[in-house]
Amino acid sequence: MSVSSKINLEHNNDVSPFVLQGKGEAARCAVDENGNILYASDAFCALGGVDEIEGGAHIFDFLSFSEDLIADGEGITALPTGEHHVHLTDNPIITEFHFDWLTTSDNKRFLIASLVDDDATNIADDDLESLLSRIQTSNARIQSVHQDNEPSYNEDLEAFAGMTRDIMIVMNDHAQIISANTAFAAQLGYDFSSGMNFTDLFDPREQEHVSNTLKNLINDETIDGNVLDFEARTLTNNNAVRWIEWRHKYQNGKLYATGRDITDIKRKQVDLQRRQRQLSEAEAIGRMGHWHWLIGEDNISWSEEIFRIFGVDKDHFRPSINVLTELVHKRDIGRVVQVFQRAIIEEKNYDMEFRIMRPGGEIRFISCEGRCEKNHEGEVIALYGIMQDMTERMLYEQELRQAKDASEQAYIAKSRFLANMSHELRTPLNAIIGFSEMIESQMLGPIFNEKYVEYATSIRESGHHLLDLISDILDMSKIEAGKHKLDLEEVNIGDIVARAVNMVQGKAAEQGVTIRGTDDVSLDITMVGDRRALMQVLLNLLSNAVKFTKSGGSVWVECYHREDYFSIKVCDTGIGIPPNKLASVLNPFEQVSSQYTRDHEGTGLGLSITKELINLHGGSIHIESTVDIGTTVTLRLPYSAYKPEKEEN
Numbered sequence: 001m002s003v004s005s006k007i008n009l010e011h012n013n014d015v016s017p018f019v020l021q022g023k024g025e026a027a028r029c030a031v032d033e034n035g036n037i038l039y040a041s042d043a044f045c046a047l048g049g050v051d052e053i054e055g056g057a058h059i060f061d062f063l064s065f066s067e068d069l070i071a072d073g074e075g076i077t078a079l080p081t082g083e084h085h086v087h088l089t090d091n092p093i094i095t096e097f098h099f100d101w102l103t104t105s106d107n108k109r110f111l112i113a114s115l116v117d118d119d120a121t122n123i124a125d126d127d128l129e130s131l132l133s134r135i136q137t138s139n140a141r142i143q144s145v146h147q148d149n150e151p152s153y154n155e156d157l158e159a160f161a162g163m164t165r166d167i168m169i170v171m172n173d174h175a176q177i178i179s180a181n182t183a184f185a186a187q188l189g190y191d192f193s194s195g196m197n198f199t200d201l202f203d204p205r206e207q208e209h210v211s212n213t214l215k216n217l218i219n220d221e222t223i224d225g226n227v228l229d230f231e232a233r234t235l236t237n238n239n240a241v242r243w244i245e246w247r248h249k250y251q252n253g254k255l256y257a258t259g260r261d262i263t264d265i266k267r268k269q270v271d272l273q274r275r276q277r278q279l280s281e282a283e284a285i286g287r288m289g290h291w292h293w294l295i296g297e298d299n300i301s302w303s304e305e306i307f308r309i310f311g312v313d314k315d316h317f318r319p320s321i322n323v324l325t326e327l328v329h330k331r332d333i334g335r336v337v338q339v340f341q342r343a344i345i346e347e348k349n350y351d352m353e354f355r356i357m358r359p360g361g362e363i364r365f366i367s368c369e370g371r372c373e374k375n376h377e378g379e380v381i382a383l384y385g386i387m388q389d390m391t392e393r394m395l396y397e398q399e400l401r402q403a404k405d406a407s408e409q410a411y412i413a414k415s416r417f418l419a420n421m422s423h424e425l426r427t428p429l430n431a432i433i434g435f436s437e438m439i440e441s442q443m444l445g446p447i448f449n450e451k452y453v454e455y456a457t458s459i460r461e462s463g464h465h466l467l468d469l470i471s472d473i474l475d476m477s478k479i480e481a482g483k484h485k486l487d488l489e490e491v492n493i494g495d496i497v498a499r500a501v502n503m504v505q506g507k508a509a510e511q512g513v514t515i516r517g518t519d520d521v522s523l524d525i526t527m528v529g530d531r532r533a534l535m536q537v538l539l540n541l542l543s544n545a546v547k548f549t550k551s552g553g554s555v556w557v558e559c560y561h562r563e564d565y566f567s568i569k570v571c572d573t574g575i576g577i578p579p580n581k582l583a584s585v586l587n588p589f590e591q592v593s594s595q596y597t598r599d600h601e602g603t604g605l606g607l608s609i610t611k612e613l614i615n616l617h618g619g620s621i622h623i624e625s626t627v628d629i630g631t632t633v634t635l636r637l638p639y640s641a642y643k644p645e646k647e648e649n
Helices: 042-048 125-163 182-188 204-219 263-286 304-310 321-327 333-346 391-441 450-480 493-511 531-547 606-616 642-648
Strands: 020-022 028-031 037-041 063-065 082-088 094-103 109-115 167-172 177-180 227-235 241-251 254-261 288-294 350-357 363-374 380-389 488-492 514-516 526-530 554-561 565-572 620-626 630-638
Touching: 028 042, 037 042, 042 109, 167 182, 204 227, 204 241, 204 254, 241 263, 263 288, 263 304, 288 304, 304 380, 321 333, 333 350, 333 363, 333 380, 363 391, 391 450, 488 493, 488 531, 493 514, 493 531, 493 554, 493 565, 526 531, 526 630, 531 554, 531 565, 531 606, 531 630, 606 620
Parallel strands: 020 037, 514 554
Antiparallel strands: 028 037, 028 109, 063 082, 082 094, 094 109, 167 177, 167 254, 227 241, 241 254, 288 380, 350 363, 363 380, 488 526, 554 565, 565 630, 620 630
């Protein structure tokens, strides 16, 4: 049968951009090994329900085989030559087609599909040759059109390659660089015309890995045509290290590579990781973690430290609102929920303390501080903040409070005991002192043995000394218990100083110490204070000064007027106080331990009682001393003790 056909060439960008259209012949088509239709007659188009077939159409778009001739995954090349039953475009009616595989002189195979018709004969061999000739002519024209368009296409690619900041490299299958864009030279500083190997671009530690990766890409057929990515340290022409993200593809015997400089990103990642590590370490040290909750969602974002605080595994525990309420102590749940709700409604920052119960049953004390996160419209959209494990501090504070309470109770008990004992001891001491005075004065008759009189004198002096000690203890106990009240009246300080000096004069004379009052005969200072307490203060200071001053030394008193206060100085040329004892010498029962003070008796309460009595008047005491030079004790007192007493009450 002769074939008379009109050829229409239509350009298209699909895989097969041309389809030969045959006029006035039987239903017939020709396809390549990929199944793309290269030729179709009008009758075949009519069977397929189309006016014409566009380039890129596939044979399976029009025919489906009713027999299992082609297995799943196989292409059209598996179809055997001969007559086969097919369905046309989902038509349930079975139609019979004859299929022939033909090979051209250039070893290309084509499949010819012809409708089997009782009124038509099979296509003749010369017609097949004519059809193949037309298809080959069509392919030649396709190549010609592509060649005509190629310069423009290459120019476009070159323009895009010059614009991008990404490195573009073409290599042969031995990884030798064939060509590269301008970004290659600009960023790495190499001349690609040198014919260098791609692996030479990398740090020696990376070269083996890069070489193996490229070999796998070339030799592994399972990844042929796919893209492989990797990051590597790449060396510039001046040996500077840059991190480059490379993408490779192997196609048609060539390696194509693109590279993007990610050095800055890497640095930021390293810096971010360092900061996150520092934050985690700081949170671990402070036992503090941060959290974030988006309102309306159940999940809560926790930092690593909060997982540790709650005693749960971060790999198996998902923090959420429901789970949080299960971990919070049942007596604190209502308060925690209320604080969160108030923060959302009032849009205010918040803080609270609550207890949690770890999965093992351990109770921990948690401090939570939070803030409100708002959107651009000022609405609260999230809550965030910190949680800190305060258990150790809370337990320590509880122990301190308990220890403080116990200490205060013990101190009160001690003061009560001393006060009671002082009262109990005064009664027999008064009797001892009274009877010893009677014996000493021989009130009931003469004592013929003078030794008894001497003994009676010793008993009286010892009793008075013991009574003074007990009185000091009683006074200190009353002051510490807050029961010592001032009996306020107008007092002349000059008279108090003169009387105190006179009372200590005898003791000073016995020790060979010179004592004198103020030299300012015109001094006339009056204040509102407790006369007995002020006298006791001056007697304590003068007695101490005389006691710790060697024979030949001197003790004197100085007084000074000031606008808001007056001062009294008691000075001596005694043994002095070491610098390390000045801070503690005013404490109760404190004595300066030295070779001089061991020979002097006393409770060590004199200066502490003096300090407390001065404080009750609203004044202050200051001591300056130099060993073997002397000591100066300065009292600073207001002109009225009413004000400080009212402030204390």
